[in-house]
Amino acid sequence: MQISDDQITEARSGYYPMIGFQAEAHTITSDFNSGLTNxxxxxxxxxxxxxxxNLFDGFQTSGKVNHAKAQQRKLQSxxxxxxxxxALQVKQQFLSIKSTSAQTKDSQEAVGYASENRQLHVRAYQDELVETKDVIEAQIVETFAQGTYYRSRYALAMGLxxxxxxxxQNVEAKTSMP
Incomplete structure (x- = not known):
């Protein structure tokens, strides 16, 4: 934004005259006393x-000023x-974190139920009330529930x-502006 302000000022300088000064002093040191070295x-x-x-530049200066102002408006937009x-990305992340937090809570409950189910199946197997495949299925369900829980915790951490x-990043951008 500061650069665009400076570009407008530079374009407006076309309305004013340019003035230049030059000064020079010289001394020739030579033992020869005739010709150019007298x-x-x-x-x-x-x-x-x-x-x-420039008394008339075909409205070039006003065109440059208008162009610089248009560039500044474009940058502001x-x-x-x-x-x-x-702001939209932040809002989306908040919603994602909220959803993932609820999913983490639910999957933690599911892990508890699956663990309890596995323990019941192991005790029932020890008492010969269920078959081996039922115990294995209970263990697989518990493993899947744990996997879901760990994935949801990872998603929550990544969202945060x-x-x-x-x-x-937004705070850094705001503090670097003048």
Missing amino acids: TANRDGWTIGIGMQW QQILLEQGI LSLEYLIG
């Missing part, structure tokens, strides 16, 4: 002043869109990490 030409100085002012995009990154 006493009148040994020491000298010059001063120059120049000015350029992009900045607003960027901020809204980040993504949210932290988005918020940190």
Whole structure:
């Protein structure tokens, strides 16, 4: 944004004249006293002043100013869109974290029920009330429930990490602006 402000100022400078100053002093050191190195030409100085002012440039200056202003408006619009995009991503992460948190809680309950079911099947097998395949099925169900629980915990951790990154990135961008 600061650069676009400077570009507008630069474009507006076309309305004003350019003035240049130049000064020079010289001394010729030589033992030869005739020709160009005589006493009148040994020491000298010059001063120059120049000015350029475009009286008519075919509205080029006003076009440059309008172009610089349009570029600034474009950047402002992009900045607003960027901020809204980040806000949308943060909202989406909050919703994802909420959903994943509920899923983690439910899968933790499922692990508890599956573990209890497996223990019941093991005791029933010891008392010869169920077959071996029922115990194995109970163990498989418990393993799947644990896998689901661990996946949901991972998804929750990744959601929290993504949210932290988005918020940190936005704060960093805000603090680097003048």
